[in-house]
Amino acid sequence: MNEKAANEKAVIQKNAIEARNIVKTFGVGQAAARALDDVTVEIRQGEFFTLLGPSGCGKTTLLRLIAGFEMPTEGTILLDGQDITYLPPNKRPVNTVFQSYALFPHLTVAQNVGFGLEMQGRPKAEVNDTVARMLALVKLEPLAHRKTNQLSGGQQQRVALARALAPSPKVLLLDEPLSALDLKLRKEMQIELKRLQVETGITFVFVTHDQEEALTMSDRVGVMSQGKLQQVGSPKDIYTKPVNRFVASFIGETNFIAARAEAGKVHLATGDTIDIAGLSAGGNVTVTIRPEQLRLVDKTETGAMRATVKSLVYFGTDTHCYLSLTDGSEVVARLQSPASGDAGLTPGQSVGLRAVPGAAQIVLD
Amino acid sequence: MANPSLKPQRKRAFSVANLPGFTTIAIVAFVALYLPIITLAAYSFNASQSVAVWGGFSLDWYAKAWANDQVKDATVRSLIIAVSASLIATAVATMAALGTTRRRSFKGQTFIYVVINQPLMVPEIVSAVALLIFFSSIKVATGYTGLGYLIIAHAAFCIPFAYLPIRARLEGMDLSLETAAADLYATPWQTFRKVTLPILAPGVMAGAMLAFVISLDDVVITEFVKSGGQDTLPTYMLGQMRRQLTPEINAISSMLLALTVVLLTLFFLLTRKNDQ
Numbered sequence: 319m320n321e322k323a324a325n326e327k328a329v330i331q332k333n334a335i336e337a338r339n340i341v342k343t344f345g346v347g348q349a350a351a352r353a354l355d356d357v358t359v360e361i362r363q364g365e366f367f368t369l370l371g372p373s374g375c376g377k378t379t380l381l382r383l384i385a386g387f388e389m390p391t392e393g394t395i396l397l398d399g400q401d402i403t404y405l406p407p408n409k410r411p412v413n414t415v416f417q418s419y420a421l422f423p424h425l426t427v428a429q430n431v432g433f434g435l436e437m438q439g440r441p442k443a444e445v446n447d448t449v450a451r452m453l454a455l456v457k458l459e460p461l462a463h464r465k466t467n468q469l470s471g472g473q474q475q476r477v478a479l480a481r482a483l484a485p486s487p488k489v490l491l492l493d494e495p496l497s498a499l500d501l502k503l504r505k506e507m508q509i510e511l512k513r514l515q516v517e518t519g520i521t522f523v524f525v526t527h528d529q530e531e532a533l534t535m536s537d538r539v540g541v542m543s544q545g546k547l548q549q550v551g552s553p554k555d556i557y558t559k560p561v562n563r564f565v566a567s568f569i570g571e572t573n574f575i576a577a578r579a580e581a582g583k584v585h586l587a588t589g590d591t592i593d594i595a596g597l598s599a600g601g602n603v604t605v606t607i608r609p610e611q612l613r614l615v616d617k618t619e620t621g622a623m624r625a626t627v628k629s630l631v632y633f634g635t636d637t638h639c640y641l642s643l644t645d646g647s648e649v650v651a652r653l654q655s656p657a658s659g660d661a662g663l664t665p666g667q668s669v670g671l672r673a674v675p676g677a678a679q680i681v682l683d
Numbered sequence: 684m685a686n687p688s689l690k691p692q693r694k695r696a697f698s699v700a701n702l703p704g705f706t707t708i709a710i711v712a713f714v715a716l717y718l719p720i721i722t723l724a725a726y727s728f729n730a731s732q733s734v735a736v737w738g739g740f741s742l743d744w745y746a747k748a749w750a751n752d753q754v755k756d757a758t759v760r761s762l763i764i765a766v767s768a769s770l771i772a773t774a775v776a777t778m779a780a781l782g783t784t785r786r787r788s789f790k791g792q793t794f795i796y797v798v799i800n801q802p803l804m805v806p807e808i809v810s811a812v813a814l815l816i817f818f819s820s821i822k823v824a825t826g827y828t829g830l831g832y833l834i835i836a837h838a839a840f841c842i843p844f845a846y847l848p849i850r851a852r853l854e855g856m857d858l859s860l861e862t863a864a865a866d867l868y869a870t871p872w873q874t875f876r877k878v879t880l881p882i883l884a885p886g887v888m889a890g891a892m893l894a895f896v897i898s899l900d901d902v903v904i905t906e907f908v909k910s911g912g913q914d915t916l917p918t919y920m921l922g923q924m925r926r927q928l929t930p931e932i933n934a935i936s937s938m939l940l941a942l943t944v945v946l947l948t949l950f951f952l953l954t955r956k957n958d959q
């Protein structure tokens with residue numbers, strides 16, 4: 319009995335953040351716009367969760383609602399199972415790393431990092447201890463007494479991180495924290511962030527519109543578009559099993575081919591038939607196949623789609639081969655470049671095209 | 684042969700400021716502004732009685748002004764009024780600036796700007812007459828005749844001077860700093876104390892100094908509002924000049940000038956863009 323209750327409790331407590339049916343509208347009447355449209359999401363304790371989506375899809379808005387800078391028009395937000403929907407930001411054990419860093423210009427690096435702890439009224443000794451620990455964590459000890467405007471972008475970034483981590487929040491929110499950094503620094507900070515997350519065990523909610531960043535860093539990704547959460551899943555799930563056309567095209571490159579599903583078989587508009595595992599849909603569907611899952615075969619091979627090579631673009635490790643199918647639609651195949659660098663193809667050439675078994679997926683529109 | 688028009692002519696960057704004539708006009712304006720002041724300061728060291736004929740170097744007029752009890756009284760009064768009025772004006776201006784910049788534009792915003800900046804727009808003589816009439820009815824009703832009237836009148840016309848630099852500073856402030864403070868567990872009051880005010884401080888100081896200088900220098904409103912025996916330094920000087928003009932006036936003016944220059948220099952240092 320006791321054990322069962324404890325188990326149940328453990329299950330309930332697994333979610334750090336639970337957002338339920340969140341609607342957020344800005345403006346009133348005619349000018350009202352829905353930034354978030356019925357978003358429900360559960361973010362697990364200790365995970366690296368990424369919100370991914372194009373500009374204006376509502377990522378920042380969702381983050382601001384979790385931080386408490388804004389209140390939802392409808393819906394509830396729970397933190398560790400407690401309703402925090404209308405709690406002001408200074409009462410939430412949630413901290414933010416701002417895109418602009420928002421470091422206090424009148425304070426030193428150490429004072430910035432200690433700000434949260436001081437406001438919480440922690441004893442001086444504890445503040446100093448934690449600040450020292452945080453500065454060590456982000457490798458900024460030598461700069462403790464600098465003013466923040468004497469730091470480079472990457473260093474400011476680390477101060478912002480240390481400042482937000484110092485009060486040991488239950489959840490750390492990061493709004494495109496790397497977007498102001500150049501490519502090299504960005505890659506370094508990606509690794510650094512991941513390391514910090516693992517070391518501290520704090521739940522990270524990370525916002526980005528860079529799909530590569532989302533795939534490489536996250537435990538789970540939530541893909542958003544136009545105020546709606548389209549799909550939540552592991553990077554692998556999102557990439558290999560996109561639920562709809564938007565997710566399939568936003569994450570990586572892909573090909574869409576119109577098709578009809580009938581009696582467990584999928585008939586492409588090109589007249590070919592392919593197998594799709596676990597097919598349940600019927601009628602008109604869209605099939606998606608990633609470029610790297612297409613293989614060029616001999617045009618006489620049975621079951622292969624017929625295609626004509628349109629153009630070839632050499633990318634070093636691989637070569638992108640643009641092809642047109644018999645129904646006129648265009649697809650791209652990514653072929654590993656052979657050692658000679660020459661794929662042995664010429665535009666205008668007729669070839670056979672085949673998807674790697676299991677690679678074709680059906681997506682909703 | 685190379686195209687002659689492409690030959691480098693003179694090392695001079697392309698700039699509108701390099702248009703011919705600009706330098707001349709600037710120099711003329713500079714002379715017109717500063718020559719009288721330099722003359723005034725120079726004649727304060729004049730040994731003769733005249734403010735126009737040089738009679739050798741001396742510090743007599745400074746000593747005389749220093750020993751003059753009326754000058755001392757007027758100076759003390761001027762300082763009391765300027766300090767009190769600039770403190771009041773700065774406090775009001777800070778609140779007004781917070782109120783007008785920290786919200787989305789609202790109906791009547793322009794009206795509020797006009798109200799705050801009224802002293803800059805209404806002719807000073809009109810304000811002076813209005814204050815005279817208003818205060819004299821209060822004087823009759825209450826019997827109070829102290830410096831309070833002058834302090835309130837000065838505070839009122841100093842508000843826009845204090846308001847402008849504070850508002851400029853507030854508008855330049857990154858609002859996400861306050862959001863960050865709230866995120867880091869600061870209450871609204873702590874946010875104001877620990878973040879807003881320190882960042883605003885140079886603007887507030889600049890506003891206070893400007894208000895102080897403006898108050899110190901006022902003649903028109905003071906002349907109308909003051910009761911008997913409430914001369915400030917400027918009104919005392921005006922009264923003296925009606926009787927006789929001696930280099931003592933130059934000496935007092937020069938000291939006032941020195942103080943103003945120091946304060947205004949501080950003001951510019953504080954409002955410099957590239958602070959901290």
Ligand SMILES: Nc1ncnc2c1ncn2[C@@H]1O[C@H](COP(=O)(O)OP(=O)(O)OP(=O)(O)O)[C@@H](O)[C@H]1O
Pocket residue numbers: 344345351352353371372373374375376377378379380527
């Ligand atoms: N304060 C506001 N007032 C009015 N509309 C707003 C406000 N904040 C956001 N919006 C609108 O809500 C929508 C979502 O904005 P949000 O900032 O959440 O997008 P985002 O996904 O963070 O985009 P980006 O990647 O460009 O930062 C946008 O259409 C935006 O115009």
Ligand SMILES: [Mg+2]
Pocket residue numbers: 377378379493
């Ligand atoms: Mg955003």
